[in-house]
Structure formats: C-alpha cells, structure tokens
Amino acid sequence: MERMTARRRISLLIPFFNEAENVAGTVARLETVVAQLDYEFELIAVNDGSRDGTLATLEGIRSNVFSTVVVDLSRNFGKEAALTAGLEHACGDAVIPLDADLQDPPEIIPRLVEQWEQGYEVVLARRIDRSSDSYLKRTSARFFYKAINSLSDVAIPDNVGDFRLMDRMVVDVLRQLPESRRFMKGLFAWAGFRTTSVDYVRSTRAAGQTKFNGWRLWNLALEGVTSFSTLPLRVWTYVGFLIALGSLLYGAFIVLRTLFIGIDVPGYASLLAAVLFLGGIQLIGLGIVGEYLGRTYMEAKRRPSFVVRSIKKIQRRTLQQFEPVLSNAQVLDEH
Numbered sequence: 118m119e120r121m122t123a124r125r126r127i128s129l130l131i132p133f134f135n136e137a138e139n140v141a142g143t144v145a146r147l148e149t150v151v152a153q154l155d156y157e158f159e160l161i162a163v164n165d166g167s168r169d170g171t172l173a174t175l176e177g178i179r180s181n182v183f184s185t186v187v188v189d190l191s192r193n194f195g196k197e198a199a200l201t202a203g204l205e206h207a208c209g210d211a212v213i214p215l216d217a218d219l220q221d222p223p224e225i226i227p228r229l230v231e232q233w234e235q236g237y238e239v240v241l242a243r244r245i246d247r248s249s250d251s252y253l254k255r256t257s258a259r260f261f262y263k264a265i266n267s268l269s270d271v272a273i274p275d276n277v278g279d280f281r282l283m284d285r286m287v288v289d290v291l292r293q294l295p296e297s298r299r300f301m302k303g304l305f306a307w308a309g310f311r312t313t314s315v316d317y318v319r320s321t322r323a324a325g326q327t328k329f330n331g332w333r334l335w336n337l338a339l340e341g342v343t344s345f346s347t348l349p350l351r352v353w354t355y356v357g358f359l360i361a362l363g364s365l366l367y368g369a370f371i372v373l374r375t376l377f378i379g380i381d382v383p384g385y386a387s388l389l390a391a392v393l394f395l396g397g398i399q400l401i402g403l404g405i406v407g408e409y410l411g412r413t414y415m416e417a418k419r420r421p422s423f424v425v426r427s428i429k430k431i432q433r434r435t436l437q438q439f440e441p442v443l444s445n446a447q448v449l450d451e452h
Contacts, residue, residue, distance in 0.1 A: 126157040127230065128209030129183070132199035133162060136217040137170040140178070143217055148182045150223040154230060158183035161203045161212075166193030176429055185431040191424040197299045198423040200279060204288055206428070212288050214279045220319055221280040228315045229282040238284040238310035244276040245316045273306045274314070281305065297422045298415055350409060353402040360398065 129147060133140070144160070151158045160183050164172045175187045188202050200214055211233055215221040225242055232240040259275075279301060283291075290308050 124155060124157045125211075126159060126209040127151075127154075128159050128161050128207035128212045129226075130161045130200065130203040130207055130212055130214040131163070131217050132165050132196050132203065132214075133167060133171050133175065133217050134165040134193060134196070134199070135167045135169045135171060137167070137174050139217050139219065140171065140174040143219055143223075144178055144180065146219060146223045148180055150226050152182050154227060156230070157209075159207075159209060160185045161207050162187050163199040163203045164189045165196070165199040166190055176431070178431055180431075180433055182433065184433040187429040187431070189426045189428070191426040194423045196279075197301050200301050201299055202423045202425065204292055207288065210285050211282050212285075213282050216278075216280070221278070222317060225280075225315060225317045226282075232313050232315060233282050233284065236311065237313045238287055239305070239308075239312040240282040241274055241277045241312065241314040242280040243274065243314045243316050244278070244319045271303060271307045273302055277314070278302070279305075284310070286310070296416055297418075297420055298412055299422060349405050353405065356398065356402070360395070 129151075131143065136143075147160065160178070160180070162175045162178070162185060164175060164187065172187070172189055175185075178185045178187075186206055188206055190199065190202060194202075203214065204212065211230075213226060213229060215223070221242065229240045229242065283305070287308055287310050291304055294304060
C-alpha cells in the first residue's frame, strides 16, 4: 500500500491596519479561491496596531478552508515591520503576501502557484494597469522606480508591490537579514533566486481609505534609496569638486581682469547670492549625510522591528465539528 504524501502548505500573509470593514470580504474571496487548490492553506493576519475593530474581527474568523494565525503587534510599526512579523510566523512551503483592501486580487493566486510548481522560487505579480490609482500616485511611482534603479545596484522590478509568491528557501533568507529598518521591496529583490512574473490589473480599493499619504510615500522612497545605494553620498564629492574647480577658474579670471583692466567696484548682490547658494548646497549635503548617519544610529541600537502583543491560532473547521449537530438532526427526524 502506497504511503499518502502530505499536501504542501501555503501561507497567505496579510497586514491589517484599521481594515475592519475589509476583513469579511477579503476572507470570503480567499476562501473561494483557495478551496479550488489542492494545498493546505494558513492565513497569517498581522494586526498592525489597529484602532478600530480589526483585531476582534480577525479573532472571530472561523474558516472551513484554512487555519488562521492572528499576530497582534503592540502598536502600529508600519507595513514593512508587519510584513516582517508575518514572515516570522509563516510556516508554509511558500508564502504569499497581499494587501487587505483587495487591490491585490486573490484570483491571481492559482497563477502564482502554477509558476511555483514549474520550479520558480519567486513569482512576482506585476501590475500592467494602474488606472485605479490616482495620477499623482502613478506618476510618483514611475519616477521612484526609475530613480532607485538608476542609483541602486539591486534592480527593483517596476510596478511590482509586495504581492508575490516566495518559496520557503527565499523566506528563510529574508528572516536571517539582521537590519531593523527594512525596505521590503528592496530586500525581496536583493534575495534573488529564480524569478518570473504574472501580469494582472490592479483593482480599486474594496472599502475604506488608503493609509499611505504623500508624506508616507516620500519617506518610504527615501528609505528605499538610503537602504540600497550610497551614490547620493558619493555625488557630493563630485559636486564639491565642481564647485571648487569653478571657484578656482573664476578666481583666476578676476586676477587676470584686474591686471589688464583694473579694479571694479565690488558687487554685494552677487556676493550674497554666491554665499547663499553655497550655504544651501552645504545644507543639502549635510542632510543627506544625516540620513545615512541616522540609519547607522538606529541600526546600532539593535532594536527589533516589531513587538508582538499576542498570537492567537484558530484551527480550520472540519466535518467532525459538525457531526454533533448532524446527529441531533437525525434523531429528530427519526422521532
């Protein structure tokens, strides 16, 4: 008699921050999709310090399709930290991070799994249509990807968010990375491995409001640049060299003009403009150095990326749990 092999497990990782109105719809869509696949599924739901009823709603999940692990963080640490917490608690042979607002459609999951079964260790979900996003967000995202890929040695795929499938070996590598300030898109790309992509159309948000405003997106972009490139520091060496060379040439011009033409009345306006310009350049350079120094300072503290307040594991409902109800119904029918 042949021994039955256990089905492979896939972890679905979703960070939640004030998404109480999206929980039921997201779980229902996931159940419909994964019920068609011959795998064991678990949902890793990370409550990132929500202030609404998200935690209570998550703890009330009772699914017939997958088990649920609710990781409750002690406060809001941000999406990057929430993803890190989810990866720490995901036990699947593959992990699929996705958003709670259903802009990452669960219906793409079978296509990700199909590519995984063909031997790819990373399967990216690439957005080919972002018309659901605002013009400002689309424009800033396009500029960000061009900027960071021109500055960094690690190529970050365009129009690819956190929605992807990662094999267990990729997840294990990411869990070993020691830094506490984490730019996950860059870390995913840095890990490498055999990669392919699946195209999809980005949907509109199911409910609620986005938690990423312009200021947060700017800080995330700054985090990405300073995490994966030192070119902004190196640039100021060349800027200083060009300014010094320009001042030397201009000084030589003044000397020669004085020798052959004479001395002009000094211009205070041009002098003030030059001083303010050089002062601004110096402050910008100091600001960039400060960004890198600040990252070094934060990393030197060795604080964890997140703090877990509690973990609740909810087992998948099975037919055995319904047997007492069925038995009572049969007894009533007999009478």
